[in-house]
Amino acid sequence: MSGYASGLIAIMGINVIFAYGIYLTAAAGQLNLGGAGFQAIGAYAAAILSIELGFGIGMTIVFATLFGGLVGFLIAFPMLRTRGVYMVLATFAFAQVVVGIILNSDTLGGSMGMIMTDYVEYQVILGAALAVIVFVFYLMSTPIGLAMRAVHDDEAVADLMGVNKRAIQIGAFTLGGALAGLSGALYAFYFGFVEVQYFNALLSIFVLLYVLIGGTQTAWGPLIGTAFFTLIPEALRIGEDWRFLIFGVLIVLMMIVRPEGIITRDLLDRLWLRLSPGGRKNA
Amino acid sequence: MPDPILRLEGVGKHFGGVVVLEDVSFDVAKGSRHALIGPNGAGKTTLFNVISGVFPPDEGIVRLNGNDLAGQPSRKRIGLGMARSFQNIRLMPHLSVVENVMLGQHARPGLLSKLKPVGLMPSSREKREALDMLDAFGLEPHPGQVVGNLPYGVRKKIEVVRALMAEPQLLLLDEPAAGLNSSETAALRDFLMQVNARGVTLLVVEHDMPFVNSLCQQVTVMNFGRRIYDGSAAGVREDAAVLEAYLGGHRSKEGSTNAA
Numbered sequence: 054m055s056g057y058a059s060g061l062i063a064i065m066g067i068n069v070i071f072a073y074g075i076y077l078t079a080a081a082g083q084l085n086l087g088g089a090g091f092q093a094i095g096a097y098a099a100a101i102l103s104i105e106l107g108f109g110i111g112m113t114i115v116f117a118t119l120f121g122g123l124v125g126f127l128i129a130f131p132m133l134r135t136r137g138v139y140m141v142l143a144t145f146a147f148a149q150v151v152v153g154i155i156l157n158s159d160t161l162g163g164s165m166g167m168i169m170t171d172y173v174e175y176q177v178i179l180g181a182a183l184a185v186i187v188f189v190f191y192l193m194s195t196p197i198g199l200a201m202r203a204v205h206d207d208e209a210v211a212d213l214m215g216v217n218k219r220a221i222q223i224g225a226f227t228l229g230g231a232l233a234g235l236s237g238a239l240y241a242f243y244f245g246f247v248e249v250q251y252f253n254a255l256l257s258i259f260v261l262l263y264v265l266i267g268g269t270q271t272a273w274g275p276l277i278g279t280a281f282f283t284l285i286p287e288a289l290r291i292g293e294d295w296r297f298l299i300f301g302v303l304i305v306l307m308m309i310v311r312p313e314g315i316i317t318r319d320l321l322d323r324l325w326l327r328l329s330p331g332g333r334k335n336a
Numbered sequence: 337m338p339d340p341i342l343r344l345e346g347v348g349k350h351f352g353g354v355v356v357l358e359d360v361s362f363d364v365a366k367g368s369r370h371a372l373i374g375p376n377g378a379g380k381t382t383l384f385n386v387i388s389g390v391f392p393p394d395e396g397i398v399r400l401n402g403n404d405l406a407g408q409p410s411r412k413r414i415g416l417g418m419a420r421s422f423q424n425i426r427l428m429p430h431l432s433v434v435e436n437v438m439l440g441q442h443a444r445p446g447l448l449s450k451l452k453p454v455g456l457m458p459s460s461r462e463k464r465e466a467l468d469m470l471d472a473f474g475l476e477p478h479p480g481q482v483v484g485n486l487p488y489g490v491r492k493k494i495e496v497v498r499a500l501m502a503e504p505q506l507l508l509l510d511e512p513a514a515g516l517n518s519s520e521t522a523a524l525r526d527f528l529m530q531v532n533a534r535g536v537t538l539l540v541v542e543h544d545m546p547f548v549n550s551l552c553q554q555v556t557v558m559n560f561g562r563r564i565y566d567g568s569a570a571g572v573r574e575d576a577a578v579l580e581a582y583l584g585g586h587r588s589k590e591g592s593t594n595a596a
Contacts, residue, residue: 190456191453191456193455194453194454194455194456195450195451195452195453195454195455196438196441196442196449196450196451196452196454196462197450197451198455199431199435199438199439199442199454199455200439200442200450202428202430202431202435203428203431203439203442205430206428206429206430206431207426207428209390209426210422210426210428211428211439212410212411213388213389213390213410213411213413213414213419213420214411214414214439214440214442214443214498214502215411215412215414215415215442215443215502216411216439216442217411218411270430318430318431318432318482319482319485322432322480322481322482325480
């Protein structure tokens, strides 16, 4: 496989895992614009564990993921005191605080970043991404996934149906933090270094766009959204100068044509009906 | 008279200085079909919210099967045998019919069952139960559809079926007939009779008096946050306080068949 193709698979894999981290909170009705902060935590946790503490690659990835989950759990409590656009701002501020701490910490390399001594190949990332995809599809198909979508649609009614919405929301932040942390650890090991400039506001915006443009109603959304954002700019490389302009126009068109995301329940129902005549009865 | 399934003892609620409920007491007999009526602003929906635990009463006690519900959060009440529908349909717009109905199973105990990938299984016990319940009430045609696209009358029934999925002993229905035409209302009455025949007690807020008279045996009337009548459906048209609340003090010889 060419270096270009394997590089694309690796980036795509990291972005898919990252997007699912943001998707889990969005599926339960919370918009997280602090993605870069959670990913940075995973990346720097991996750097410290691997370089400073001498952990192996496997253990480093596991612990960086768990650490991301722990931060997601702890941060859920102040975040869930806010709602709607204020939560978007609060999560955004969280990411800026994380970046600020890293930038001012000598232990974490400040603006110079840290250079990794171990590396992973794209196959590891591909495997992790496939495992995450399977996990999220599984989770969303369980009654817990149903409860998450119910909390997204109507918190008050979900509560009266017996759903513990607070547990669902905290759980979504925890799992989301873990997945973002995992993507950060894989990023560190694949690219061989971590630098704080990468984890900027634009990254948080992009990953949330992957999720929102893809659609939050089904587990397909982040997958399609990430592919859209990762592969289309590559395909547009032919017209280098116009690439981001064309891409921007495409995003705007997407939002006009499919405001609820590319993949919606309705779309899947229609596809299902077309594919199987008995689909309506069994769907 | 059988034991009351629901007993309200001096329930009061105020928002700031506005008294919405004042000293409301009545019993709902087990297995009965009980109506709660009253002019707009009488406090009926507020009373429903107090009963279902959306907010606590400022005074008084709500008892379900004799147990004081104070301190039971709203999400636990469905597990205690109380489910409700809403004045404006509140189904989950992005879930399919069968998923909405399966949400009604959420209050059942068992953490392991919450981890079962029911959405990926072509046929699970949970999904079959939901489909059977839809089927039993003549709603089998569209289980896979997203509910947002369905007609109003169908969605009203799905909301009731969702509540029934929790196997409640007491079902609170907030204006189930609102927005339905006369044939749909008749179908809804038959539907609710069928629900009641399964042993579910009904407490119904409703404005449509012919509907109330044909469905309910017992009627409680509220006005300005107070209970002004509690008795048989037949007696309500003869009651002076009720006539005054609805007709402004003129006792009509004919009575009113449609107080709304």
